[in-house]
Amino acid sequence: MPTNFDTVLIANRGEIAVRVIRTLRALGIRSVAVFSDADADARHVREADTAVRIGPAPATESYLSVERLLAAAARTGAQAVHPGYGFLAENAAFARACADAGLVFIGPSAEAIELMGDKIRAKETVHTAGVPVVPGSSGSGLDDAQLAAAAREIGVPVLLKPSAGGGGKGMRLVRDEALLADEIAAARREARSSFGDDTLLVERWIDRPRHIEIQVLADGHGNVIHLGERECSLQRRHQKVIEEAPSVLLDEATRAAMGEAAVQAARSCGYRGAGTVEFIVPGKDPASYYFMEMNTRLQVEHPVTELTATLAGVRGIDLVEWQLRVAAGERLPYVQEDITLTGHAIEARICAEDPTRDFLPTGGxxxxxxxxxxxxxxxxxxxxxxxxxxxxYDPMLSKVIAHGPDRASALRALRAALAGTVTLGVTTNAGFLRRLLAHPDVVSGELDTGLVEREAAGLVDGEVPDEVYAAAAAVRQAALEPPVADGGWRDPFAAPSGFRLGGERAPVRHWLRVPGHDPVAYDIRPGEPGAVAAQIEPDRVRITVDGVLHTFHRSGDWLGRDGDSWQVTDHDPVAAALRGAAGAHGADTLAAPMPGTVTVVKVAVGDEVAAGQGLLVVEAMKMEHVISAPHAGTVTELDVTAGTTVAMDQILAVIAPHEPAGESATVSEGEQESAS
Structure with missing residues (x-):
């Protein structure tokens, strides 16, 4: 057990904070959680031994406040700080501030963070150490014109990357030279928002590449080993969604060569602790791998290494434990020959996002x-x-990891686990990931970083299955049943059975709506042959439609099955018609596609705009979404300014369309109702 400290503060939140607390508890070390006002009831706060409020919801005033984190450590008697990943995990100034305050920073030195955090210097350093690097721009602090010139010299397609960050944030793939100026501006804006530094570099884009990274572990006594590779090629918008270990692409010779290159990269910066060296690998030529960057922290996907790495014949390693041991000054008791890989592990990231709405962030x-x-x-x-x-904060909610004796068994186990995952009240990508893992190219291991983007449309179930409406209608029908009186008597005339004297039963109609879809009228004919049969339980509904039994989890208006979920609300067609008659804005209205914050407003009331022109930018969960004009027209309403916090579907602006030449501006009642 690490003996240099008995109390550790976790300078993070959510899933990674809970993960670190688990290891601290196993080692008998007291854990200190920190939280913003938005996280007062969060799981990591409840599971820690103690917790300290560090400020209001904005990260800049809480999780990114070095002063408040250090104050929390002092108040609780912590001797060490674990930064998790994200926020200040790769912030050299934070590492220095911890050291200056007499705290052990559970990670590498500030100098190593600084060096590897600057992608330009990092490439130069590892290249000098003999590690191959991706061709790209040279020099730091290039202005927009210099970046564009470097991109043209390399030749499109090129990748714009923030020098100070990672995780895909601020990265832009540019295939058209004409778009360079706009993409550079957007990349700088996102880099500044995410990392406080808008320095960019440009690299050659390798078509259909594979993303493979090596886990390294180094102590403070000059010993460095690697724990094998992770395949992270399944990405969307440069963000990893599925990771696995080992990679089916590498043979033993290439695995050994890349591992040695990663070790040399770690040595070149005097690394200490757990870190990851990332490589871009041409799928058709795995031996031609290139260094991309080094992440000087624990990675989100570290569990797949923990489940496959075998140390001196014992499978499984706790990387958080070894971060703690190395930070406490212990020597690694292993050499490279002690490390082998056993079985196969695959991880899926569950995020608060809606695949049917282009993966926009969700909440609830x-x-x-x-x-x-x-x-x-x-x-x-x-x-x-x-x-x-x-x-x-970041949209990732959890990670599901499966391990098996081989890749096929791990895939099956992970698909089953995703099908069994239930998260009602917040739309997630779990169902999408389950379908992705069944894609033939994924099953065969024919991966590349563009696969998800190419195949996403076919993996998104855009239509609401009929049985979802049937289940929702059945729940509502059951709620209409009259109560049972004393003695077990129920008034038959109060039952919504559709009974009519001298005629066939009339259907009981339920108007239902799933957000983003048109309303549906679902008719139930209770008691008739062939009617839908349902069994309603407090947390489930089982319904038979056309002879097929469907089982859903349920809570409130939400239904879930196989990782997918739907919020099915009641719809009032009369009220909707009245709203239309009252002149709802309809297609002229720009509404927030997700809950978030308006960061950019490019227009004012009275401005003339062109169809497709970008008018506002809404940011949520570290993702930007540009709100564009639906048609040419005039801005007649603008209800937000930069910094405004907005809810999903909140009205942002109204664009009155330009009247076509020779046509009246009068809108008929039918047209107006249709637009609503």
Missing amino acids: TVLALHEVQGDGVRTDSGLSQGVEVGSR
């Missing part, structure tokens, strides 16, 4: 939750029932 209160654990499956999560998922 977790009404029902079931996370799979055991039998080769592990779920690392920051969720608990009743928790509010907001738009302030």
